[in-house]
Amino acid sequence: MKQAAQAREVDVLVVGAGVAGLSAATAAAWSGKSVVLIEKSDTIGGTAAIANGSIWIPNNDPAIANGFTCDLESQVRFILSECWDGFDESQKWCGVSKETFLRVDRYVKSGLRVARDLTNTRVQTFTQLDKIFKRYFFSTKDSVDSVRQALGPNHSRSDDELAKAACSSWDYHWENKFNKVPYGKHIWAAFDLRLAGKFFFSGFRKHLWHIVQNMVSIRSLSSLADQIPNLFTKFWGFGSGLILVERFRKHLDRQKVPILKRHELVAVATNGDRVTSVDVQTADRQTLTWKIRDALIIASGCFSHQLTGDGVQDSYSVKSSCVAPGNDGDAIRILKNADVQVNQNPRPVLAQTVIQLAKEKNAISHEPVFYFYGDSFFLVDRHGRRVMNEKLTYHDRAQHHVGNAEQEFLFLVCDRRFKERYWGLGIAVPFDQKHMIVGNNESTLHEEIDRELRDNDCDFRLADNFSANLRETKIAFNEFARTGDDREFGRGKNAFDVLGYMKPDRDHDAPSRSMQPLAGEELYACIYGLSTFGTHGGLVCDEDSRVLNSAGDPWNNLYAVGTCAASFLNGHYPSHGMSIGTGMVFGYLAGLHATSNTKRL
């Protein structure tokens, strides 16, 4: 391979060492051409390194091995119908734009080949997500019944297959009529003892204080017994995303592809429909000019940390973003004078954040933010009233904050058992106990929440009727839990509520697995606001990830992959895994396309 670093001339320059950039550099390097990957921060891995790491790829090899195959045309329609109001099967391109249709089609149909190529070349090893999530997606009789309920009466699957499905991770919008097999599509980087050991010990050291605080705060022996295994089965500060990016990094290292940290793309020079050179700023503020022979692949992430001024901040009242710090919308800014199409989609990918965590801009504790495991809890507004089925996914739950000043903040209320069992050590990062507000009863909880809001510089306050209403809400919820029938929001009525976010709990004795009456007078609460973990706008590309100009024609050698490209999800969230999935798949395809190596797949 040619040594590009000294020459400052390179065949393919990739910008951004997140999953999309790492995947693009890996694919481009197969051609033997010179490839350089630059990264403006001093860490490699971008957002995937702090993510759970699930990857949505229908008909992936582990799914096929388990007998869970699906019709890919239907999967294209599943995504389009979830994300685009104009979807109409009878229309050309299903009623959406040509580039949207072709990109969805390309993703759905190429994902399996990309994953297989990465596996065959030993760059990655993937496993089905359920292998790790078994604790949360369990195979008991009622979970099999839940899958049966989800599939409807006309399925032809055996109980064994249903039990396997019950352990698999599900698409969030599983009821979509095009989605006949709503599980089995999520893979992630397989467990690696050496890497896990390394990350485990660094995470353990980093979070030791929180772990000790959590353990000490647990009063019930059975909760403690339940939490201790979590110390060993959970890895603080990372999901398998870190293993995914670390494997890419090691492979590129072996291939001698330079990854230049603290090198920031600052300008792009063009001639007609080609990029000719780029300016890169180094840590010591030197500006280097790199001549581009074949292609520039930009994978610089989204604009989650630069929402102000894009119209997003106002309508969404976003408190924080948990994506990697470099996500400042550099691609759009740097190319603003070039003839490129930019999709200004203002709808970010949403999750809730605990307000104290929002202050630490990039901090996220997965457990209380993403997943609401457990049973004896509910979420109320400032009037102490429930507003939703709390088992909705994070993105759907977060919609309740949008454009609704009354619900700028919502309050999770639970009993001690819930706090000890489900919020202790965290699925990825242990939750700081000091963020949990405690009250001896509804009135003191009211006072304590208001105090916490004040301490966090929020003007928002609880309504005067909060504690009285909260008392009624608790009585009503406990009755729903005792009968297994949530007459207000139907929590626990569908298979997803029952299977997702729930681990077996030996103290649970109510009819619905998703609800248990709150025990005792003492109450705990946590304050939630709105957070983003991605944006949907970005550079508009064709199915080969070439950036389109204003006439809709592709640039000759300019590619955008990952979250700096406009997403076909259009502000929606049909399932988890589509962000790392599209980053990895389109990154890989762009790397092959840029080096005229598409026949490889």
Ligand SMILES: Cc1cc2nc3c(=O)[nH]c(=O)nc-3n(C[C@H](O)[C@H](O)[C@H](O)COP(=O)(O)OP(=O)(O)OC[C@H]3O[C@@H](n4cnc5c(N)ncnc54)[C@H](O)[C@@H]3O)c2cc1C
């Ligand atoms: C907590 C959490 C959990 C998540 N879980 C999942 C999940 O399970 N599955 C899933 O699909 N998605 C998940 N996501 C989302 C997903 O991780 C990201 O959307 C995805 O990793 C983005 O990848 P990317 O390569 O496009 O961007 P990034 O990973 O953000 O990488 C962009 C990189 O470009 C660098 N960069 C930016 N500008 C420049 C420049 N000018 N010059 C050089 N470098 C630059 C940045 O420093 C950064 O390293 C999660 C996100 C979070 C925060």
